[in-house]
Amino acid sequence: xxxxxxxxxxxxxxxxxxxxxxxxxxxxxxxxxxxxxxxxxxxxxxxxxxxxxxxxxxxxxxxxxxxxxxxxxxxxxxxxxxxxxxxxxxxxxxxxxxxxxxxxxxxxxxxxxxxxxxxxxxxxxxxxxxxxxxxxxxxxxxxxxxxxxxxxxxxxxxxxxxxxxxxxxxxxxxxxxxxxxxxxxxxxxxxxxxxxxxxxxxxxxxxxxxxxxxxxxxxxxxxxxxxxxxxxxxxxxxxxxxxxxxxxxxxxxxxxxxxxxxxxxxxxxxxxxxxxxxxxxxxxxxxxxxxxxxxxxxxxxxxxxxxxxxxxxxxxxxxxxxxxxxxxxxxxxxxxxxxxxxxxxxxxxxxxxxxxxxxxxxxxxxxxxxxxxxx
Numbered sequence: 001x002x003x004x005x006x007x008x009x010x011x012x013x014x015x016x017x018x019x020x021x022x023x024x025x026x027x028x029x030x031x032x033x034x035x036x037x038x039x040x041x042x043x044x045x046x047x048x049x050x051x052x053x054x055x056x057x058x059x060x061x062x063x064x065x066x067x068x069x070x071x072x073x074x075x076x077x078x079x080x081x082x083x084x085x086x087x088x089x090x091x092x093x094x095x096x097x098x099x100x101x102x103x104x105x106x107x108x109x110x111x112x113x114x115x116x117x118x119x120x121x122x123x124x125x126x127x128x129x130x131x132x133x134x135x136x137x138x139x140x141x142x143x144x145x146x147x148x149x150x151x152x153x154x155x156x157x158x159x160x161x162x163x164x165x166x167x168x169x170x171x172x173x174x175x176x177x178x179x180x181x182x183x184x185x186x187x188x189x190x191x192x193x194x195x196x197x198x199x200x201x202x203x204x205x206x207x208x209x210x211x212x213x214x215x216x217x218x219x220x221x222x223x224x225x226x227x228x229x230x231x232x233x234x235x236x237x238x239x240x241x242x243x244x245x246x247x248x249x250x251x252x253x254x255x256x257x258x259x260x261x262x263x264x265x266x267x268x269x270x271x272x273x274x275x276x277x278x279x280x281x282x283x284x285x286x287x288x289x290x291x292x293x294x295x296x297x298x299x300x301x302x303x304x305x306x307x308x309x310x311x312x313x314x315x316x317x318x319x320x321x322x323x324x325x326x327x328x329x330x331x332x333x334x335x336x337x338x339x340x341x342x343x344x345x346x347x348x349x350x351x352x353x354x355x356x357x358x359x360x361x362x363x364x365x366x367x368x369x370x371x372x373x374x375x
Contacts, residue, residue, distance in 0.1 A: 066113060068104040069094060076106035078266060087264055092116070108269030138268045140260045143285045146343040153261065153347075163344065166336070170323055171348070180320075183226040190232070191219050194241035218243040221251040228348055230319040234295045246295065253291035260285055292346055300342055321345065 069077050084090035091114050095103050101117035115121055124132050134156035135141070141153035148154040151163045170176065198210050222232050222243070234246040243251070265281045267274035277283055300321065306312040307325050317323045324344060327335040336344070 065111070066102045066104040067098050067100050068106070071106040074108070074270075076108055076110075076269070078107050078269060081105075081107065081264065082266075110269050136262075136268070138262065139265060139274060139282055140257070140263065140285050143282075143289050144257055144261060144346065146339050146346070149337075149340045149343040150347045151344070163340070166324075166327065166344070170327065171320060176320075176323075180227050183230070183319075184223055187219065187223045187226055187232070190222070190241050191215070197240060217255075218247060218251055221247060221254070224348060226319075228320050228345055229299055230321075249291055250295050253288040256288040257285060257292070289346075293342070296345055297342060300338070300345060304338060304341070320348070 069080065071077050072079060081087050081090065091103070091105065094105075095101070095114065095116060102113065102115045102120055105112040105114070115124065135153055137148070137155060142148060145153050149159065149163070151160065151167050154160045154163065195210060195215070225234075225247075226232055232247075233244055234250060235244045237244045237247075260281050263281060265279050267277070267279070267282070274282070303312075303321055304325055307322075314322075317326055321341075324336055324341045325334070329335045
């Protein structure tokens with residue numbers, strides 16, 4: 001350093017000049033590196049946000065927008081929505097304050113249009129249903145549908161039309177529901193047996209208290225598993241008809257996914273921030289979907305392997321999974337891919353409540369004779 005000459009010094013950064021080689025050597029204080037990197041990231045995010053907004057068509061140029069709060073640049077009204085919880089009450093209070101039944105709230109590059117008038121709701125849902133029939137793309141629905149391969153949460157398009165035809169013609173048709181009536185009756189009988197046995201478990205104290213919320217929640221899961229996989233349990237189950245550890249974990253994970261399907265998430269309105277997972281929603285969704293797929297995927301893959309190898313015990317479909325696997329297109333090839341089958345099974349094995357069409361005289365007879373054996 002003795003043969004160098006200090007040429008310029010600022011912010012603890014020194015530029016040295018070597019007279020012998022005429023080279024400029026920069027010595028940088030590394031304590032400023034985090035600040036510099038953070039500034040670069042912020043500038044890139046701002047640039048990305050501005051470019052994204054420029055690509056979006058201007059709604060106000062086409063037609064006047066409903067009244068709403070003054071949005072922040074790039075962020076829109078996201079800061080206000082984050083501060084005020086529950087968010088729907090903030091929106092209702094804002095509309096009441098503005099004395100309007102329709103408003104426009106910009107979140108990132110998305111315009112949210114809430115309405116509180118039945119007439120306007122009918123305009124959206126009936127008269128203009130073709131325009132508003134699609135579904136928004138969100139982080140949670142992407143994980144739930146394995147990349148938008150199934151129905152309901154998938155945006156309108158060719159994939160949605162394909163899966164809708166499969167569901168309406170092969171899964172929820174009247175003939176198919178009648179075909180699965182016996183499985184639903186079996187689960188209904190099992191429910192009555194369990195309730196009856198719990199009531200008579202200790203007659204001296206008048207039976208045990210039964211948590212009907214938990215019971216009906218698991219009952220719905222039992223019906224769906226019976227219809228899809230032709231099995232009530234993923235594991236060994238329990239002799240008294242209660243769900244096992246595997247079934248409780250499965251249903252809890254399905255309900256956890258339901259909570260976050262259309263929950264407010266900053267990443268859905270500012271996609272550039274998704275990798276940060278500011279709300280922690282993606283971590284929760286991935287963990288819950290991991291639990292669901294842990295039970296589904298091995299069964300589906302094994303059933304597909306058996307069907308393709310011709311080693312299946314039953315040539316005739318016994319459940320909805322067999323139906324999905326056996327579907328063929330015009331060329332005789334499988335209509336659905338493995339991923340599409342898995343996505344549709346996840347949707348059906350989620351927290352769907354199906355009212356079973358059961359034979360009521362069977363239930364009356366079960367109660368009247370005080371069943372002591374499992375149906």
